[in-house]
Amino acid sequence: MSDSYYRNMHKHRPFKDVESEREDFDISIQPQTTKVPEPNFIPGQGLNNLPYSKDFEAKQDGFKSIIPEEQEKSDIYKMMISGITPRPIAFVSTMDENGNSNLAPMSYFNAVGHNPPTIMISITGGKHEDGWKDTNHNIKTTKEFCVSIISEPFLEAANYTAVDAPADISEWALSGLTQRPSETIKPPHVAESAFSMECTLEHFHELIGDEGKPTHSVVLGRIKRFQVKEFVLDPNDPFKVMTEKLRPMSRLGGITYSRTTQMVEVPRPVWDQVKDTDEVKAALAKGVKKV
Numbered sequence: 001m002s003d004s005y006y007r008n009m010h011k012h013r014p015f016k017d018v019e020s021e022r023e024d025f026d027i028s029i030q031p032q033t034t035k036v037p038e039p040n041f042i043p044g045q046g047l048n049n050l051p052y053s054k055d056f057e058a059k060q061d062g063f064k065s066i067i068p069e070e071q072e073k074s075d076i077y078k079m080m081i082s083g084i085t086p087r088p089i090a091f092v093s094t095m096d097e098n099g100n101s102n103l104a105p106m107s108y109f110n111a112v113g114h115n116p117p118t119i120m121i122s123i124t125g126g127k128h129e130d131g132w133k134d135t136n137h138n139i140k141t142t143k144e145f146c147v148s149i150i151s152e153p154f155l156e157a158a159n160y161t162a163v164d165a166p167a168d169i170s171e172w173a174l175s176g177l178t179q180r181p182s183e184t185i186k187p188p189h190v191a192e193s194a195f196s197m198e199c200t201l202e203h204f205h206e207l208i209g210d211e212g213k214p215t216h217s218v219v220l221g222r223i224k225r226f227q228v229k230e231f232v233l234d235p236n237d238p239f240k241v242m243t244e245k246l247r248p249m250s251r252l253g254g255i256t257y258s259r260t261t262q263m264v265e266v267p268r269p270v271w272d273q274v275k276d277t278d279e280v281k282a283a284l285a286k287g288v289k290k291v
Helices: 003-009 015-020 073-083 134-142 152-160 171-175 278-286
Strands: 032-034 090-095 101-106 109-114 117-124 144-148 195-208 214-228 237-241 249-251 257-259 262-264
Touching (some): 090 117, 090 134, 101 117, 101 134, 101 171, 134 144, 134 214, 152 171, 152 249, 152 257
Parallel strands (some): 032 262
Antiparallel strands (some): 090 101, 090 144, 109 117, 144 195, 195 214
């Protein structure tokens, strides 16, 4: 995390004071699947009928055009992490060449393919001698890492591993989380996590910043083994992880995390089934909207 980020945090009231004024974590909320906002959507409709949909109406004006190169890097970081949301979190466990383990959360993360099963993590620079953080240094050196999904029951523990502690301090010990041996690689995964992936390095790419120096490393990892707790698997489909059981956390802007408490199912349209309907013909006849 950038130094400017922490400086900005110190401009605000002490977090404990702010938190004390908020409602308690609501354990009564049970994840549920609801209807979509507009069950009777028709092709060509555009916005649905939510009361705040009007704010999203297409207009030529009302936009602010921002040129990244003209802004402070910390401001671009703030805007990207608050605008590109929600983001899944990679809880990355690695091991250095001497067998020392490291654990850290990364929110530049996602799946990129299933054949071969591949995930992506982007990690910023750090204070290691090669310019990287322990995580990307370890991945580049040993070519192995694990990613565990963070769930509600260990959010605070996972977040604590982001502490800017010296290199000889164990994030595992500070979190109180448990190492579980992996089957295919040396780094352990988080035993409390219900969904972990053992990965080998497929590609390590450096992003070059405006100053001409590496600022991020983009890691592609090939999944060699999934470690999944049976209670999160759908009894009717052993390859489907149930969101309501996994209770995954995601990242929003700043220091904000999000729970997954409501899901909607939206079937994909099948062209052969809709191409001759009056609604599709009318939408195509109307053409593309422009402002």
